[in-house]
Amino acid sequence: MMSHVACLPLPKRCEWLADLAVDALIEEANLSPKPGLVDRRGSGAHRDLDLPLMQASALSLWETFRSMAEAAHEHVDLDSTLRETLGALGRQGERTMLATTAGVNTHRGAIWALGLLVAAAACSPRLDPTRIAERAAHIARIPDRGVPPAAASHGQSVCARFGVDGAREQAQQGFPAVIEHGLPVLNASRAGGHAEHHARLDALLAIMTQLSDTCVLHRGGLHALRQTQAGARAVLDAGGSASFAGRRALQRLDDTLLALNASPGGAADLLAATLLLDGLQFMPADIRSE
Template sequence: MKALCLQPLALPDQLADLAVEALIDEADLSPKPGLVDRRGSGAHGDMNLALMHASALSLWPCLRQMAEAAQRHGEIAAPLRAELGRLGREGEAAMLATTAGVNTHRGAIWALGLLVAARALSPLSSDPHTLAARAGRLALIDDPAAPAQDSHGTQVRRRYGAGGAREQAQQGFPAITGHALPQLWRSRAAGASETHARLDALLAIMASLGDTCVLWRAGQQGLDALQQGARAVLDAGGSASLAGRRQLRALDARLLQLNASPGGAADLLAACLFLDKAGSL
């Protein structure tokens, strides 16, 4: 009897697997202030953990196709950017069909799609800072087929001057490379569990990001509460410390009181987890 010989997965399949895994890991991480997690729906009455899982899984074909497109085009240029835009819109439609119209991962499609494509463009280059910069170069290219939208993010940018997901991508994801990844690695090096290290990375994003999801729901008051509360957790020793956990509970309570959900930070945490593992492929 011959032994079963499994062929290694192609890179686009591996990248799609890794991106979906990052989305599920972000959803499962608990306790996340104001966000859907294993405890409940946070500030989202229309979401739950099962819905987040289903949404993440619905994006696998889109993410694989983005990696395939990057391999096929082979360079950062307008044709690849246009195809990524089309695939992203198709992925968003699949997500909304799965969630009955609930916007669970629109920002994550943008961030992870760019990063998946960046990784597929250069299979031998896996440094997180290099990948983020390459994704930023892609994000700077206009997509002429993108429909004009007066989305919540657009309205918030107009009112508050916050850059949001688009600016983060175009700048090479500074909230990830400058804050989340260094904090993730510091917390691990200090002996924190993986859960606490990931929570600390999320808090580092929250402390630095002008989260347009929070601004839409709770205005500048909500953003100030998010940033100051996240800094207080980290300054108290992080989520692994007793003092940090007290601050984390206080931040969660305040965000729920304000009905403020830091969805932008959650999307970037998923992108951070993807970058953290992308080098292992």
Template structure:
């Protein structure tokens, strides 16, 4: 029996899912990153490896596809919010099965899941700001089936009275739209290679993010060291230059001393790469 070719919509759904997974893999492979898993090793972690993170990312492709499929050209309403919430929790279970119970990408499922859904709701149109606006509309809606227990991130939010991943999404991902994407594009224009431009984008996030992963592991002193160290990298001209690389090495050493890893920033970097990629893919499609 002849296999039918995928429809244009099916092709776009698969593309969204594959891009989300690819961006998670690109994020973890980006090297060097302060305190985070990369190609050098496990950073400040004892239970994470590059291979485990890549396996986790690939396990999420079906979840991203389901999110895109259920969201295609739908409005932001409670029914959709609860559907994507359920799909996200199923994705967490698949991730945990793939990693033997290690939490590798829970935060990324939230951020990228919302953005995949928003991209599908817009049927592949809209710039990065519009995608983030639609994702924010979803994030602000209630999910009656959401667990009532506090995660580590939520406990940190309440303890330190800082915004966390939920607030970041509800505000339209300002660390992506106002900091990471502009820095990514500026570094590229300045002649930085892709690795340096992406590291600079991560630094831009780190300059102001109240990363709950860092706060949970090492408190406010580590957060302040992270933010100031990232500012020094960018003030030195970014990772493309010798001074910027030296400043990043100093930041990496500080994070290791604190045993702190900015996992929330890593999730936002993957989301940044996703928005950069889908925007570019849309432009290429429209120019064909």
């Protein structure tokens, strides 16, 4: 059984992690120009979403993320009790989100991904992104007996129909789209001297090239997924979003996704996860050492 180091309660760390999670969601929403997604330009392929709604949704989840972090601190083992507590908190967070958005699903997938990562980081003695992702995967693989019987989500239905992995499997595998693609490209783009928003766009595109995005599949099927992955690869192959050729390829991808009514929402959630893990390096020393 995987255990974390026994420690005193760390309310400052829990609050800081909640801040980091909310900031990651807001920064993902604000990032522009994202193909097919809500950003500062408009609603992308969505008719029921806009940037103020995404921002309000993110802010409404602060208490959820803090509670998840606190729950992880209070348990000696990463066990079924913690898993079920996190599941209950996540479902309450979904209710809070839906109340804020008048029933629009803005961040259900992000609650799952970022909630697990916040819990894993809450009392880990090591803040290495790969280590945190591994701990989150351990939690995600534990069955949650508290899940109420209900109809399958769009993502689960798509996974069954097309035989692909979804958000659940990404978490259970340790977020490979983030660890193997999003973070490395984010860091490589920065090292190449590109502006931060270009580095983040390139990280999003790297995730899109690999992810069987159930949001895209739900809206446009396999054809839309192939167009999404190939279009994202074309941007990176052209030099990334900071290059003239890359920006032209990015515009073509955006046009394609809008024509297909496809939105890579799963990749957007994993970009937020990328930003959260990246942000752990900036945890203040006084909180890190508590």
